[in-house]
Structure formats: C-alpha cells, structure tokens
Amino acid sequence: MAAGLAVSIRGLTHRYAGQGAEEHALDDVALSIDRGVITGLAGPDGAGKTTLMRLMAGLLKPVSGEIEVLGLDPLRAASELHLRVGYMPQKFGLYEDLTVMENLVLYADLRGVTGAARQAQFERLLDFTDLHRFTGRLAGKLSGGMKQKLGLACTLVGQPELLLLDEPGVGVDPISRRELWRMVQALAAEGMAVVWATAYLEEAERCDALCLMNAGRVIFAGPPGEQIARMRGRSVLACDIRGNRRHFLRRALGLPGVIDGVIQGDAVRLVLAEGQAPPMAELGEDAPRIVPVEPRLEDAFIDLVGGGPDGRSALAGTLAEVALPAHIDPEAVIRAHDLTRRFGDFVATDHVSFSVRRGEIFGLLGPNGAGKSTTFRMMCGLLAPTSGEAQVMGIDLKHSAPAARQKLGYMAQKFSLYGNLGVERNLRFFAGIYGLSGRSRDRKVAQMLESFELDHYRGTQAAELPLGFKQRLSLACALMHEPPLLFLDEPTSGVDPVTRREFWSHINALVDRGVTVMVTTHFMDEAEYCDRIGLVYRGRLIAVGPPDDLKRQVADAALPDPTFEDAFIRLIERDDAARAAAGGAP
Amino acid sequence: MTRTLHEGFSLRRLRALCIKETKQILRDPSSLLIAVVLPVVLLFIFGFGISLDTNRLSLGIVLEDQGAEAQRFAAVAAGSPYIHLRFARTRAELATPMAEGALRGLIVIPQDFGARLAAGDGSARIQVLTDGSEPNTANFVASYAQGLFESWLHARADARGVSADPPVSLEPRYWFNPSTESRNFLIPGSIAVVMTIIGALLTSLVVAREWERGTMEALLATPVRRGELLLSKALPYYGLGLIAMAVCVVIAVVLMHVPLRGSIAMLFVATSLFLGSALGLGLLLSTLTRNQFNAALAALNAAFLPAVMLSGLIFEISSMPAFVQAVTLIVPARYFVTVMQTLFQAGDIAAILLPNLLFLLVSALFWLGLTARRTRMRLDG
Numbered sequence: 001m002a003a004g005l006a007v008s009i010r011g012l013t014h015r016y017a018g019q020g021a022e023e024h025a026l027d028d029v030a031l032s033i034d035r036g037v038i039t040g041l042a043g044p045d046g047a048g049k050t051t052l053m054r055l056m057a058g059l060l061k062p063v064s065g066e067i068e069v070l071g072l073d074p075l076r077a078a079s080e081l082h083l084r085v086g087y088m089p090q091k092f093g094l095y096e097d098l099t100v101m102e103n104l105v106l107y108a109d110l111r112g113v114t115g116a117a118r119q120a121q122f123e124r125l126l127d128f129t130d131l132h133r134f135t136g137r138l139a140g141k142l143s144g145g146m147k148q149k150l151g152l153a154c155t156l157v158g159q160p161e162l163l164l165l166d167e168p169g170v171g172v173d174p175i176s177r178r179e180l181w182r183m184v185q186a187l188a189a190e191g192m193a194v195v196w197a198t199a200y201l202e203e204a205e206r207c208d209a210l211c212l213m214n215a216g217r218v219i220f221a222g223p224p225g226e227q228i229a230r231m232r233g234r235s236v237l238a239c240d241i242r243g244n245r246r247h248f249l250r251r252a253l254g255l256p257g258v259i260d261g262v263i264q265g266d267a268v269r270l271v272l273a274e275g276q277a278p279p280m281a282e283l284g285e286d287a288p289r290i291v292p293v294e295p296r297l298e299d300a301f302i303d304l305v306g307g308g309p310d311g312r313s314a315l316a317g318t319l320a321e322v323a324l325p326a327h328i329d330p331e332a333v334i335r336a337h338d339l340t341r342r343f344g345d346f347v348a349t350d351h352v353s354f355s356v357r358r359g360e361i362f363g364l365l366g367p368n369g370a371g372k373s374t375t376f377r378m379m380c381g382l383l384a385p386t387s388g389e390a391q392v393m394g395i396d397l398k399h400s401a402p403a404a405r406q407k408l409g410y411m412a413q414k415f416s417l418y419g420n421l422g423v424e425r426n427l428r429f430f431a432g433i434y435g436l437s438g439r440s441r442d443r444k445v446a447q448m449l450e451s452f453e454l455d456h457y458r459g460t461q462a463a464e465l466p467l468g469f470k471q472r473l474s475l476a477c478a479l480m481h482e483p484p485l486l487f488l489d490e491p492t493s494g495v496d497p498v499t500r501r502e503f504w505s506h507i508n509a510l511v512d513r514g515v516t517v518m519v520t521t522h523f524m525d526e527a528e529y530c531d532r533i534g535l536v537y538r539g540r541l542i543a544v545g546p547p548d549d550l551k552r553q554v555a556d557a558a559l560p561d562p563t564f565e566d567a568f569i570r571l572i573e574r575d576d577a578a579r580a581a582a583g584g585a586p
Numbered sequence: 587m588t589r590t591l592h593e594g595f596s597l598r599r600l601r602a603l604c605i606k607e608t609k610q611i612l613r614d615p616s617s618l619l620i621a622v623v624l625p626v627v628l629l630f631i632f633g634f635g636i637s638l639d640t641n642r643l644s645l646g647i648v649l650e651d652q653g654a655e656a657q658r659f660a661a662v663a664a665g666s667p668y669i670h671l672r673f674a675r676t677r678a679e680l681a682t683p684m685a686e687g688a689l690r691g692l693i694v695i696p697q698d699f700g701a702r703l704a705a706g707d708g709s710a711r712i713q714v715l716t717d718g719s720e721p722n723t724a725n726f727v728a729s730y731a732q733g734l735f736e737s738w739l740h741a742r743a744d745a746r747g748v749s750a751d752p753p754v755s756l757e758p759r760y761w762f763n764p765s766t767e768s769r770n771f772l773i774p775g776s777i778a779v780v781m782t783i784i785g786a787l788l789t790s791l792v793v794a795r796e797w798e799r800g801t802m803e804a805l806l807a808t809p810v811r812r813g814e815l816l817l818s819k820a821l822p823y824y825g826l827g828l829i830a831m832a833v834c835v836v837i838a839v840v841l842m843h844v845p846l847r848g849s850i851a852m853l854f855v856a857t858s859l860f861l862g863s864a865l866g867l868g869l870l871l872s873t874l875t876r877n878q879f880n881a882a883l884a885a886l887n888a889a890f891l892p893a894v895m896l897s898g899l900i901f902e903i904s905s906m907p908a909f910v911q912a913v914t915l916i917v918p919a920r921y922f923v924t925v926m927q928t929l930f931q932a933g934d935i936a937a938i939l940l941p942n943l944l945f946l947l948v949s950a951l952f953w954l955g956l957t958a959r960r961t962r963m964r965l966d967g
Binding site: 078079080090095106 | 596602613614805966
C-alpha cells in the first residue's frame with residue numbers, strides 16, 4: 001500500500017446533546033493523517049480525543065465540518081468504512097465471557113474473514129500477540145496487558161487500512177505498553193495508518209506525527225520533534241540543591257523567567273520562558289549546577305497553553321503545623337509490618353513491611369494487579385489484613401480502624417463527591433461527617449472555600465465543575481478534619497499537566513506543615529514527586545528508596561541515565577529473573 | 587479480496603452473533619437461574635402456596651336474638667362443610683378476632699329476628715359483615731351467607747307446608763373446572779408471568795449490558811447491520827423462552843396434574859406471539875436506557891407487574907374500575923393469560939383464541955417495530 005492520506009478533516013465541530021451552544025467537544029478541528037505512520041492524538045481527559053476517534057469511526061454525526069476517511073464519508077458509507085477501519089475503544093470491546101479464540105472468531109465472522117484467509121490471519125495475529133497458549137482462556141481471565149493485546153488482535157482481523165486505538169495504554173503496565181508499541185510500529189511500517197490516542201505526553205512524544213489537543217481544539221499538529229526542538233535550551237535541571245527542594249521549586253516558579261517546574265527525584269526540572277537564560281542570580285546560591293536537559297513534549301504543552309501555575313498554594317497560610325503526640329515515633333507515623341492479605345489461594349499482599357516518616361511523601365508504585373491497591377486499602381483501614389500489622393499514628397488498624405480513620409484524609413481515585421450537591425454543600429456535609437458543627441463548621445467551610453479559591457463556585461453542582469476545581473474540592477473534603485495523614489489513590493491519572501502541577505503544589509504545602517502523604521500511582525511523573533517509592537510486584541515489595549536511588553540501582557554502561565520508567569521495568573525484570581533462577585513457584 | 591461483503595443482510599454475521607449470545611447465556615449462571623429455576627419456583631408457589639379456594643373459612647355468628655328460630659338457623663349454618671363457626675352474643679366479643687383477621691366475616695342475627703319471622707311478612711333479615719381488605723374473600727362470604735339464609739328460609743317454609751315460592755332450587759355447576767380448583771386456572775396463567783420474566787426482564791439486560799461493558803461501541807465499528815443486531819438479541823432469548831415454556835408445561839401437567847386440553851401447536855403459536863411482545867418490550871427498554879439497572883426496573887414496572895396485576899390472573903378484570911379496565915387492553919399478558927387458561931381448561935376454542943391471538947400479533951409487531959426504529963447504529967441520537 002502506498003503512502004498517502006488516510007484521513008482528512010476540515011472545520012470539524014462537535015457538540016453532544018445537552019451541551020450549550022457555547023460549549024464544544026470539538027471546536028473547528030483540522031487534521032490530516034498519513035498512512036504508514038503512527039499519529040499520536042494527545043491531550044488531557046476531556047480534550048476531545050475520544051470524540052474525534054468516534055467521528056473517524058463513523059460512530060457519531062458531526063455538528064458541522066468535513067471528514068473523509070480512506071476516501072469515504074464515514075456516515076454515508078458506514079458499512080464499507082467499518083470493513084476497512086479497525087477501531088479499538090477504551091475498554092477494548094472484548095466479550096469477557098467468551099474465550100480468546102471465540103472473540104477472534106466472532107470478529108472474523110463480522111468482518112467476513114473466512115476459510116483459508118481466516119486461518120492465515122489467526123495464525124499471524126496469535127504469533128504477533130503471543131496469545132497462542134491462551135486461545136482457550138476466557139477473555140475476562142486475562143491480565144490487563146493480554147486483554148489489550150487480544151483487543152488489538154480482534155481489531156486487526158480483516159486487515160484494516162486504518163487503525164484507531166483509543167487510549168490503549170490506560171490500565172496497562174509499562175512493560176505491556178512497550179510491547180504494544182513495538183507491535184503497532186511494525187503495523188505502521190507495513191503501510192497501515194495508525195492513530196494512537198493518549199493522555200500520556202511521553203507516549204505521544206514517540207509517535208511519528210502528533211496532534212496535540214486541549215479543550216476541544218488542536219493546539220499543535222506536526223512532528224513532535226518540531227515541538228521538542230522549539231523548546232531546546234529552555235528545559236534545565238537544577239542539581240545539587242541545598243535545602244528543601246520543594247521550597248526551591250516554589251521559589252523558582254515565582255520567578256518571571258520560569259514558566260514551569262516539577263520535582264524530579266533529588267533535582268528540580270525547570271522550563272524557562274522564551275529567550276531566558278537560567279536565573280543563576282536568583283537560584284545559583286541554592287543550586288550551584290543548573291544544566292540544560294533534553295526538552296519533553298510536556299514542556300511544549302505547558303508552553304502552548306501559556307505556562308504552568310506559580311507553585312503557590314493558598315492553603316499554606318491557613319494550615320497549622322502538625323504536632324505529633326510524644327509517644328509516636330516521628331520516623332514511623334505509618335508502619336506496615338509483615339502485612340499479608342490473601343483472597344482464597346491468591347496472596348495479594350505478601351509480607352510487606354515499610355514505615356513512613358512524618359512529613360514524607362511515600363509512593364506505592366506497581367503494575368496493575370501487583371497488590372498496591374490491596375496494601376493501600378489495608379493501610380487506610382478499608383480492608384482487614386489476613387496477618388501482620390498495619391499502624392497509623394500508633395493506632396493498630398486491625399483493632400480500631402474507625403479511630404485511625406479519624407486521623408487520615410482519603411482521596412479516592414474516582415471523583416467520589418456528591419455530583420448533584422453544590423460545592424458548599426459538599427464541604428458542609430464532609431465537615432459534618434468529621435464531627436464539626438456550628439461555628440467551627442462554618443469557619444472551616446469558609447476557610448476551605450477561600451484556600452482553594454472555590455468561592456466563585458460556591459453554589460455550583462460538583463459534577464459541573466471544571467476538572468481542576470473538582471480535584472481541589474475532593475482535596476478540600478479530605479482535609480476537612482485537618483488530618484495529620486493524607487492517603488491519595490492515583491490522584492491525578494488522566495488529569496492535564498497544569499492541573500496536576502497545581503494539585504502537587506497543594507500537596508507540597510501540606511507536607512511543609514508536617515502532613516504525611518501516602519500515594520498510589522502508576523504515573524511515572526507522579527512517582528518523581530515522592531520522597532521515597534515502594535515498588536510492589538506480585539504482592540511483594542521488591543524495592544524501596546528515593547526515586548533517584550532506584551534509578552541508580554539500574555544504571556549501567558548501556559543506560560547511564562535511566563528514566564524512572566526504565567528503573568521500574570528493569571527492577572521488575574530483575575525480580576522475574578531472580579524468581580526464575582530460584583526455580584520458585586509462580 | 588472482494589469488498590462487496592458489506593452489502594445487505596448477512597446470515598453469517600447473524601449466525602456468529604447468535605452463537606455469541608447463546609454462549610453468553612449458557613455461561614452466565616444468573617440467566618440460567620432466571621430461565622429455569624425461577625419458573626419452577628414460581629409455578630410451585632402458584633400451584634401450592636397460593637390458593638384462591640375458600641373452603642374452611644372461619645366466620646363468626648352473633649346471636650343477638652337467642653330465640654328458637656335463631657338457634658335453628660345457627661345450627662344449620664354450623665353444619666356447613668365450608669365454614670367453621672364461632673358463636674357470640676354481641677358483636678363486641680368478636681371485634682378483636684375480626685380485626686386480627688382470625689375471622690373472615692360475621693353473620694349477625696338481630697334482636698327482632700324471631701319476631702319478624704313470626705310476623706311472616708318476609709321482613710326478617712340477617713346482617714353480614716365482611717373484611718373489605720380482601721375483596722375476593724369478602725364477596726364469597728357475603729354471597730355464601732346470603733345463600734345459606736335463603737335456603738334456610740325455603741326449607742323452613744317447606745317444612746311448614748306454606749311454600750308460596752316457586753319450587754326452584756339453584757344448584758351451581760362449574761364447567762371446565764368442575765371441582766373449581768384454583769390451581770387449574772392459576773398455573774396456566776402463571777406460565778404467562780414466567781414468560782414475561784424471560785421475555786422482558788432478561789432481555790432488558792442484554793443490550794444495556796453491551797453498552798455498559800463497552801462492547802457495543804466495538805460492535806458498531808464492524809459492518810454489522812441493524813437487523814442482524816436485533817435478531818441476534820431476540821432469537822436466542824426466543825429459544826430460551828420456548829425451553830422454559832416446555833419446562834412449565836411438563837411441570838404443570840405431570841407434577842401438578844393440571845389438564846391440558848388444547849393442542850401443542852396452538853400453544854407454540856401463542857407462546858411465540860407473546861414472546862414477540864415481551865422480547866420487543868425488553869429490548870426496547872434496554873436500547874433506550876443503555877443501563878442494566880434502569881432497564882430492569884423499567885421492565886419490572888412495564889411488564890412484570892402488569893402481567894401479575896392487570897392480566898386477570900389474580901384480580902378479575904371485570905371487577906376493576908373502568909379506567910383500569912381500559913389500561914389492561916394494552917397489556918399483552920392479559921390476552922396471553924386468557925389464551926393459556928383456555929388452552930389448558932377448554933381446548934382449542936377458536937372463538938376465544940383468535941381475537942386474543944390477533945391482539946398478541948399486533949402487540950408483538952408494535953414492540954418489535956418500535957425497537958427496530960429506536961435502534962441506532964451510531965453512538966449519538
């Protein structure tokens with residue numbers, strides 16, 4: 001198949017039923033997608049990626065604009081289009097109660113792939129996805145990574161010319177994600193046009209072509225290298241920081257020449273405004289070494305949307321310092337000892353021990369199903385351990401979980417407030433739950449409205465809030481009772497980089513006041529914010545330490561400066577190898 | 587490769603989807619539970635647990651008149667095999683058991699009973715008090731007590747040789763169900779309820795499930811046609827309905843000894859037509875709500891409850907208010923209950939079956955047609 005245009009879109013606007021005339025899911029989008037390359041469709045949740053995918057797959061009727069896919073009108077020629085386009089929706093579209101082979105047969109029948117052609121394609125797809133051994137297994141019993149591969153295989157039956165993948169990396173561990181990436185690269189090399197939607201900008205960076213979206217608009221279309229090149233010289237790393245790196249970050253972000261900054265292990269990574277030299281005069285004393293580093297797509301994204309937040313949190317001024325009672329060891333405000341949890345024969349958490357200092361951010365990181373959520377839930381008293389001990393603030397969670405819960409704030413992964421209550425009502429409700437009443441409640445609610453700048457949205461229903469404000473509200477509700485401990489379950493997955501930075505500036509302010517934070521994440525970026533990381537794999541804690549230490553552990557001649565993702569993958573591979581060598585039970 | 591495969595309806599795609607649907611049914615324990623275990627349980631409840639027969643009713647009799655005539659009437663009443671009598675002198679004594687439901691009714695013999703009888707002017711009366719919260723029983727008690735009284739009056743007049751009344755005695759005979767066993771009409775009717783559960787409740791889940799699990803989006807991105815999609819949802823559940831019907835008929839005839847006088851062919855036609863309505867309604871709700879919970883609740887209200895309450899199975903339609911009677915006209919179960927009761931108790935009576943089957947046919951076409959119209963092959967609208 002010759003290279004050429006696969007998709008051409010002009011002036012495409014879409015609005016869902018129920019959206020006002022001023023709101024758009026997509027706003028005047030123009031885009032061309034070539035054959036033979038992987039086009040990354042990148043942007044935060046709500047940017048319009050899925051809507052654009054569905055429009056290309058002929059599953060939605062656009063409000064206005066033109067769209068041509070493989071020379072066809074996606075609506076009028078829907079059934080021909082569906083033969084030539086493979087579309088994998090976010091949940092992979094698999095029937096979990098059918099086996100791997102039954103899923104493949106179903107999609108082959110639906111796309112008219114029969115006889116010898118079917119046998120040949122199945123053979124190839126099973127080789128490709130390495131699912132030969134599992135053809136008889138129910139799709140629901142596959143791991144996340146294998147489900148995703150099967151989803152891809154089902155989409156590829158019938159040899160589509162255009163492959164649309166909607167966030168194929170979500171919920172899949174980095175190892176499976178790398179494998180999938182290699183497969184898709186091979187397909188593109190054969191001439192297939194591939195569109196890969198993702199909220200991870202580091203994933204988009206690897207694509208041949210990029211369409212960067214934000215709030216329904218395309219903010220950049222072209223090769224990702226162009227954006228990286230544009231930022232060259234503006235991304236710097238401040239190393240050997242003296243004093244607290246969180247304070248350093250806040251000060252740096254306050255400077256007019258710095259548009260963005262994040263903590264990266266022991267160092268702080270900054271993005272400078274156009275034409276700015278590193279502000280050695282202001283920062284040099286605390287960071288003697290500020291060196292240029294390779295820019296990332298995220299730097300360009302932040303630049304395109306006009307810079308990140310200034311790093312200040314209004315929360316900082318209103319919080320009291322957390323005072324620990326004398327009998328509690330400040331080195332172990334959270335403590336797990338030989339913590340084990342079984343579900344039947346399955347050991348979800350296997351003799352895990354760690355402790356967390358006062359004012360520390362401790363991250364639990366691991367692939368899906370590794371047991372990090374189980375461990376996390378035991379630590380906040382939502383799940384009883386089978387054996388071992390879990391303590392927070394000296395309280396044993398096995399015996400007095402309610403007393404312990406009063407000591408901790410919990411922010412769930414999904415937005416878990418009452419969507420049809422107003423902002424102020426949500427705050428009042430949570431204040432009530434934590435035992436505040438009368439004047440102290442009024443005072444606390446007023447303070448939260450002010451600290452999180454929610455005053456303007458006081459009466460707005462929580463479900464209607466912009467994403468960033470939803471996050472602030474969730475955090476405000478979790479902090480209502482001024483807990484000394486804060487538990488965050490994947491707090492910013494799918495959230496845009498600006499909102500994510502703002503969220504972490506609040507967390508940093510809390511930590512400054514002595515709040516101890518425990519967080520689960522599979523976001524490598526988020527892991528960098530942590531003081532220490534516990535890497536969970538197959539129920540066991542396989543490595544604990546500061547992010548930079550973990551990186552150093554895996555560095556070698558071939559990879560002198562590994563990223564955190566590299567560290568993650570290598571540590572897991574080492575653990576697998578060690579198990580294999582020991583001939584241990586699976 | 588030829589690219590003309592996408593044109594028109596494809597039997598291969600339909601077959602593939604039906605196989606998929608059938609496997610899902612077989613592998614989902616809950617659908618088998620609803621299709622096989624539930625019918626059995628329901629039939630046994632209707633067959634043995636519920637009885638609308640009124641033998642051995644407990645009644646009270648209040649003898650405000652203690653005269654000889656009153657005593658004589660009470661003695662006759664006490665001799666009836668259908669009632670168990672409790673005697674009292676004042677109403678107050680029996681007010682409590684009446685309120686507790688221990689007594690189903692009171693027969694009051696007023697103070698002037700003897701005197702009026704003696705006067706011979708036909709003004710002697712008894713009063714019957716019944717529990718209006720159970721209308722079926724209340725009606726029965728009222729008419730039974732009245733009948734008892736009237737036959738006693740006749741017997742008394744006969745004995746005195748002053749019979750002025752025509753010597754006609756009424757003896758009711760119940761055709762088609764000679765022993766008036768309620769089981770014989772409850773079981774065929776309750777099969778209609780079972781069919782409603784399978785047709786409407788179970789199918790209300792299937793389209794919504796595909797939406798919830800995200801498989802619908804993947805399905806719509808294949809060349810599948812609207813007709814194929816709909817038929818693939820309807821046919822396996824139609825098959826399941828026929829199997830459940832067979833199970834029900836075997837249980838009814840073999841285990842419960844309910845006579846089946848109609849033909850199997852007619853039973854098949856009627857079941858098919860009724861399943862058409864029920865499947866259509868279930869699929870429509872599933873398609874509209876795209877949410878299993880909402881769809882199931884809607885199906886409960888739109889199909890299951892009317893099948894129990896408005897079909898004439900338990901409550902007589904002719905004794906409902908006119909407005910409610912009008913509503914029952916659009917309840918398919920109403921026609922199916924009639925058809926089933928006729929098939930079981932009377933046989934293939936064309937005069938009764940044809941109009942009812944015609945209604946079922948119209949209803950099936952209506953619901954299936956509406957579902958087809960509301961099935962979208964895109965995510966919007």
